[in-house]
Amino acid sequence: MTITTSARVAAATARPATRPPNRMRAWATRAPLLPALVFMIVVTQLPFVATLVISFFDWNALYPKDRHFTGVDNYRQVLTDPDLRHSVWTTVLLTATVVLVSLVVGLGIALLLNRKFRGRGVVRTMLIAPFLVVPVAAALLWKHVLYNPEYGLFNGLLHYVGGPQPDWISNTPLLAVEASLIWQWTPFMMLILLAGLQSRDHEQLEAARVDGASDWQIFRHLTLPHLRRYLELGALLGSIYIVQNFDAVFTLTSGGLGTANLPYTVYQSFYQAHENGLASAAGVLVVIGSIIIATFALRVVSSLFREEVSRA
Amino acid sequence: MRSQSRRTPRALFAVAAVGTLITPLLAGCSGAGGAGGVGGGSAHAINVLMVNNPQMVELQKLTSDNFTKKTGIKVNFTVLPENDVRDKISQDFANQAGQYDVATLSNYEIPIYAKNGWLHALDSYVKSDSGFDQQDILAPMRQALTAADGKLYGEPFYGESSFLMYRKDVFQKKGLTMPAKPTWQQVADLAAKADGAEPGMKGICLRGLPGWGEVMAPLTTVVNTFGGTWFDKDWKARLDSPEFKQATQFYVDLVRKHGESGAPQSGFAECLNDMTQGKTAMWYDATSGAGSLEAAGSPVKGKIGYVPAPVEKTDSSGWLYTWAWGIQKASKNAGDAWKFISWASGKDYEKLVGEKAGWANVPAGKRSSTYDIPEYRKEAAAFADVTRDAIASAKPNDPGVQPRPAPGIQFVDIPEFTDLGTKVSQEISSAIAGRESVDSALKKSQALAEAVAKKYEGS
Numbered sequence: 001m002t003i004t005t006s007a008r009v010a011a012a013t014a015r016p017a018t019r020p021p022n023r024m025r026a027w028a029t030r031a032p033l034l035p036a037l038v039f040m041i042v043v044t045q046l047p048f049v050a051t052l053v054i055s056f057f058d059w060n061a062l063y064p065k066d067r068h069f070t071g072v073d074n075y076r077q078v079l080t081d082p083d084l085r086h087s088v089w090t091t092v093l094l095t096a097t098v099v100l101v102s103l104v105v106g107l108g109i110a111l112l113l114n115r116k117f118r119g120r121g122v123v124r125t126m127l128i129a130p131f132l133v134v135p136v137a138a139a140l141l142w143k144h145v146l147y148n149p150e151y152g153l154f155n156g157l158l159h160y161v162g163g164p165q166p167d168w169i170s171n172t173p174l175l176a177v178e179a180s181l182i183w184q185w186t187p188f189m190m191l192i193l194l195a196g197l198q199s200r201d202h203e204q205l206e207a208a209r210v211d212g213a214s215d216w217q218i219f220r221h222l223t224l225p226h227l228r229r230y231l232e233l234g235a236l237l238g239s240i241y242i243v244q245n246f247d248a249v250f251t252l253t254s255g256g257l258g259t260a261n262l263p264y265t266v267y268q269s270f271y272q273a274h275e276n277g278l279a280s281a282a283g284v285l286v287v288i289g290s291i292i293i294a295t296f297a298l299r300v301v302s303s304l305f306r307e308e309v310s311r312a
Numbered sequence: 313m314r315s316q317s318r319r320t321p322r323a324l325f326a327v328a329a330v331g332t333l334i335t336p337l338l339a340g341c342s343g344a345g346g347a348g349g350v351g352g353g354s355a356h357a358i359n360v361l362m363v364n365n366p367q368m369v370e371l372q373k374l375t376s377d378n379f380t381k382k383t384g385i386k387v388n389f390t391v392l393p394e395n396d397v398r399d400k401i402s403q404d405f406a407n408q409a410g411q412y413d414v415a416t417l418s419n420y421e422i423p424i425y426a427k428n429g430w431l432h433a434l435d436s437y438v439k440s441d442s443g444f445d446q447q448d449i450l451a452p453m454r455q456a457l458t459a460a461d462g463k464l465y466g467e468p469f470y471g472e473s474s475f476l477m478y479r480k481d482v483f484q485k486k487g488l489t490m491p492a493k494p495t496w497q498q499v500a501d502l503a504a505k506a507d508g509a510e511p512g513m514k515g516i517c518l519r520g521l522p523g524w525g526e527v528m529a530p531l532t533t534v535v536n537t538f539g540g541t542w543f544d545k546d547w548k549a550r551l552d553s554p555e556f557k558q559a560t561q562f563y564v565d566l567v568r569k570h571g572e573s574g575a576p577q578s579g580f581a582e583c584l585n586d587m588t589q590g591k592t593a594m595w596y597d598a599t600s601g602a603g604s605l606e607a608a609g610s611p612v613k614g615k616i617g618y619v620p621a622p623v624e625k626t627d628s629s630g631w632l633y634t635w636a637w638g639i640q641k642a643s644k645n646a647g648d649a650w651k652f653i654s655w656a657s658g659k660d661y662e663k664l665v666g667e668k669a670g671w672a673n674v675p676a677g678k679r680s681s682t683y684d685i686p687e688y689r690k691e692a693a694a695f696a697d698v699t700r701d702a703i704a705s706a707k708p709n710d711p712g713v714q715p716r717p718a719p720g721i722q723f724v725d726i727p728e729f730t731d732l733g734t735k736v737s738q739e740i741s742s743a744i745a746g747r748e749s750v751d752s753a754l755k756k757s758q759a760l761a762e763a764v765a766k767k768y769e770g771s
Contacts, residue, residue, distance in 0.1 A: 062424060062727035064406045083735070149573035150512070150591055170576045170745040256522035256576060256741040271395055272524070273731030274402065 048287070055280035062274050074281035084265055084282065091243060091261040094174065098181045099238045103231060105182070106189030113190070114197045124194075131187035139251035142180040143169070147252075173257035177248050185242065189234045196230030197223070229300065236297035243290060262286050357386040358645050358652055361404070362416040363397045363635060367470055367675045370665060371656055378664060379655045385648045405430040410642035413649040417638040419456040419708070422466040423725050425638065426459035432639035433463040437650040444654050448679045452632050452706040456719070466636035467657045470675035473621070473630035473702035474533060474722075475695075477587065477602065478502075478594040480617040482509045496534065496562065496622045499594065503570040506593035515570030517592040518563065520744040521579035524733025527740055529631055529722040530596055533621060535559040536712040537629035542724050542761060545715040547768040549761035551736070551754050561750045564743050576745040588612055596621065598633070599702055602695035603672055618698040620705070625713050631722035632706040634678065662688075677703055717768065728764045735760050 058070040078084055113124055130138070146153050147168040155165045169176045200223065208218050246263040253259045255268065266286065270279035362368045372389050380386055390412070392400060401415045405425060417425065425431050438446045446454070449468065457466035476499065478490055486509050488502055503515030519527045535541070540556035543549055550556060567575045572586050584601050586592045588610055595601065606613050621630040637653040639646055655661055662674050662682055671691035676682050676699070683689065683700045692699075711721040718725045723733060739753035 060727070061402050061406055062428070064428065143577065147574075150586065151589075165573070167573050167575075170574065170747075173576075173745070253577065254522045254526075256738045257745055257747060258742070260738070268731070268734060271399060272734045274727065275731075 051280045051283055054276055055284050057277045059277040060274050061276055070277070074277045075285070077278060078281050078285060083260070086258070087260045087262050087265040090174070090259060094178060094181070094245070094259075094261055095239050095242045097178050098185060098242050099235050101178070101182050102185040102189045102238060103193075103234055106186045106234070107193050107227075107231075109186065109190045110193035110197055113194055127190060128187045130184050131191075133184070135184065135245075135247035136251060138184055139180060139248045142176075142183075142248075143252050147176060169252060170257065173253050173259045177252050177259050180248050180252065181242060181245060185238055189238065192230050192234040192237075193227060196227045200226055229303070232300045233297075236293065236300055239293050240290060240297060243286075243293070262289075356384050356645075356648060357388060358413040358643075358648050359388045359390070359411060360414045360652065361390045361392070361397065361401060361412040363394050364391045365635065367673070368416065368635075370669055370673060371469075371661075371675075374661075374664060374668060379652065383648075383651055383655075385651060387652060405640055408640070408642040410640060410644065412640060413643040413645050414637050414639055414652060416469065416635050417466060419453075419466075419632060419634050419636065420720070420723055420725060420729075422457050422636060422638055423459045423719065424727050426461070426463070426465040430641055431465045432641055432643065432646050432649075433465060434467065434639070434650070434653075435464050437654075438464060441650070441654050444658060445681075448659070448681050450678060450680055450700070450703050452703060452708055453634055453636075453678055456632055456634065456708040457636055466638045467653050468634040468636045468678035469657055471632070471634035471677035471703055472598045472600045473632055473677075473699065473706050474530065474597060475599055475621050475630060475698055475702050476594060476596045476619050477605065478617050478619070479506075479590075479612070479615055481615045482506060482513070482593050483617070485509065490617060490619055493620055494622045496537070496624050499596075499622045500562070500566050500570075503566060503594060507570045509593055510590065512591060514572050514586075514592045516566065516594040516596065517572045517578065517583040517586045518567050518575070518596055519579050519583060520567055520571075520575035520741055521577055521582070522734065522737040522741045523579065524723065524730050524737060526579040526737065527744075528733045528737045529633075531560065531563050531740060532722045533629045533631050533711075534563050536721065537622075537624045537626045538562070539625045539713045541712050541714055541716060543717050543765060543768075545717050547717050547765045547770075549758055549765045551758040551761050557750065557754055560740065560743075560754060564740070564750050567744050568746065576741045587616075599630075599677065599695065599699040602699065603692075606692070606694055607672060614694070616694065618695045620698065620702055626711075628702075628705040628707070629711075630702040630706050632703065632708050633722070680704075726764070726768070728767070732760055732764050 055074055056069060056071060057067055058073065059067045109127060113120065113127070133141070144152070149155055149165060149167045152168075154168060158165060204222060205218065208222060213221075244263055245261065246267065249255055249259055249261055249264045250267070255264045260268070262282070263286070266279050266282045269275045269282060273279075362371075368391065372391065375387050375389070390400075397416065398421075401412075401417065401421075403409075404411050405415070406428070408430065422431070426433075438444060446464075450471070453468045453471055454464070457468065458464050476490075476494065483490060483502075483506070486506060488505055490502065491498055494502075499516070505515075506513075507515035519530055521527055532542070535556055538555050538559035540553055540559050541550050542556075572578055572583065572592055574582070578586070580597060580601070583592070583595050583597055584604055587595045587601070587605060590612065602616070602618060604610065605616055620628060623629045637657065639649045639653070643649055657678065659679065659681055662676075662679070663685070665674050666685070666687055671685075671688045674682065674688055676688070676692070676696075680700065683696050689696055706721060708721055709719045710716070716724075720729075723729050736757040739748070739757050742748045743750050743753040
């Protein structure tokens with residue numbers, strides 16, 4: 001796939017202007033890459049093909065004798081199941097909220113970190129820390145250390161100032177999950193945007209200052225357009241990962257109170273219902289949705305690379 | 313430079329890349345590694361797949377120096393967390409792969425697996441193994457591990473029921489009396505009076521965390537004793553019956569008024585925590601909770617009283633749960649597998665654990681003789697008899713006021729229940745959080761139960 005194209009490009013560049021196809025040389029370029037391609041197909045594509053096949057079967061693990069082919073029945077069931085439709089909506093809402101808020105907050109922090117001050121390295125390291133916490137540990141931390149109405153830090157602080165004692169997760173379940181994810185993903189966005197900020201053209205900035213542009217104007221007309229690609233990259237990479245998020249939903253609410261997202265629903269139909277066919281069909285649909293997102297993501301990334309190349 | 317017109321390779325690349333990102337999600341489900349490997353089939357070796365509960369971990373430690381030394385049978389353990397173990401067991405047993413000879417199964421799985429023909433009947437082994445003393449196993453356990461065909465398919469390793477735990481000191485201070493056999497109405501009144509007995513103390517802790525084995529377990533016992541049932545004997549779903557509604561409304565109201573805060577996220581572990589930290593005056597849950605409350609170093613050790621599960625229309629309402637050993641039908645080492653089960657579930661093993669690891673760690677709740685061991689009685693004085701009576705009075709085949717189409721107290725013993733129970737539990741959890749009414753939660757749940765019942769109607 002990718003290899004053949006790059007090989008083709010390589011072959012094309014290696015090819016003299018005359019016509020001989022020179023297959024041997026092209027294969028010589030390809031051959032060392034073949035084991036890697038075969039390995040990748042075996043470990044990533046074959047399980048997916050298996051999943052695809054299973055998704056056309058009515059197969060409940062507890063009724064092994066009843067396994068039979070049902071065509072697209074599983075897909076019909078998945079698409080007409082109100083719970084599942086709801087979980088699709090939850091996934092969209094969760095992903096969009098987390099990505100957008102993380103981006104905005106990340107941008108703010110990145111702008112602050114872009115200034116020179118003492119101890120900048122330490123602050124940056126500390127700000128990255130949440131992203132390095134194991135997701136399930138982070139979710140547990142939020143559930144018990146922060147949100148818990150009895151001994152959580154939030155209510156402890158409120159108690160200290162004499163405020164109310166809300167039951168965070170029960171009152172705002174989706175928001176509670178989003179908040180913990182935003183905390184985890186803001187550093188990721190910050191890193192990407194910080195890299196973008198550091199690659200700004202300083203001469204351009206100075207010229208703008210000489211011309212009397214205000215800070216806001218510089219941000220609005222120079223920084224933001226320059227950051228557009230980085231914002232897109234952050235949003236798309238973030239989306240791909242957060243669509244798949246399972247830990248926070250599983251740990252904080254066990255999918256209750258309307259927080260079940262797609263991965264959690266797939267998990268449930270596989271583990272609780274033992275519906276291998278249904279779970280596979282739902283999984284395949286998640287893959288299709290992610291492919292759509294990823295196609296955009298890769299397009300952005302490749303245009304980024306193109307820009308880098310043309311700049312170089 | 314690539315031209316923009318050549319989309320296909322890039323689309324393919326996208327597919328490949330996404331495949332890389334996502335397939336682990338789908339394929340990784342079965343890839344959980346376990347501790348210990350599966351050994352080769354030497355003359356005398358068996359492979360055991362078990363859940364990673366403390367009692368099993370203790371068993372693993374004691375096996376080679378005792379069981380293997382005595383019999384020469386090597387035991388290869390694979391130990392996994394509950395969800396993974398269930399998945400691995402169902403895959404191995406469903407395909408009759410024969411990779412594992414023995415597995416830990418609960419009384420929920422054993423009748424279902426037996427019906428599918430995945431398990432070895434144990435009756436002949438029990439008959440010829442006089443030292444095992446099958447009659448010593450508590451009757452409800454024997455019943456729960458006997459399948460529809462009347463044959464025995466599992467031997468319990470340890471078992472539990474449910475009962476009500478309360479703070480004797482708090483009750484005394486407030487001048488409250490706990491009846492010897494409380495009704496739910498009495499418990500609700502006591503919860504109202506005990507609420508706020510100490511700063512930050514709630515009246516009662518009841519599970520609200522979604523899950524067929526979390527909120528659904530205590531709630532279903534309440535439903536049973538209020539006269540409700542999931543299905544009547546003709547497989548008609550009855551979640552919309554007045555009794556089911558009344559029980560659910562009662563449970564939800566009690567938790568919302570006098571229960572722990574954060575109830576929709578509280579399961580067994582959270583309630584145990586609340587009880588230990590003095591955040592609640594009462595707790596209705598598994599008898600196994602008592603061991604932790606009375607453990608050395610527990611701040612409430614010795615302050616807790618134990619009474620049977622509260623009732624309304626039935627004589628008893630405690631649930632029944634056990635982790636038991638089952639032998640896979642395809643196993644080629646059934647004889648050796650039975651020897652292992654006979655040792656692990658036998659009387660001598662309980663004494664061995666008592667001497668080696670302390671009497672509090674004995675896998676109790678399955679044999680009546682356990683409760684006659686003086687050392688154990690001393691260790692578990694506060695809750696031993698109540699626990700035994702709770703298990704002994706459990707009626708897995710007749711837990712309510714009406715005949716049932718399938719056995720099970722806190723669950724309905726059909727393969728679909730894990731999914732149905734979990735989906736219903738999410739509605740109940742929403743009701744406890746005050747996000748929807750009990751009526752609308754049960755209306756949705758009834759529709760789910762009806763869909764399941766369709767499969768069984770007329771059977």
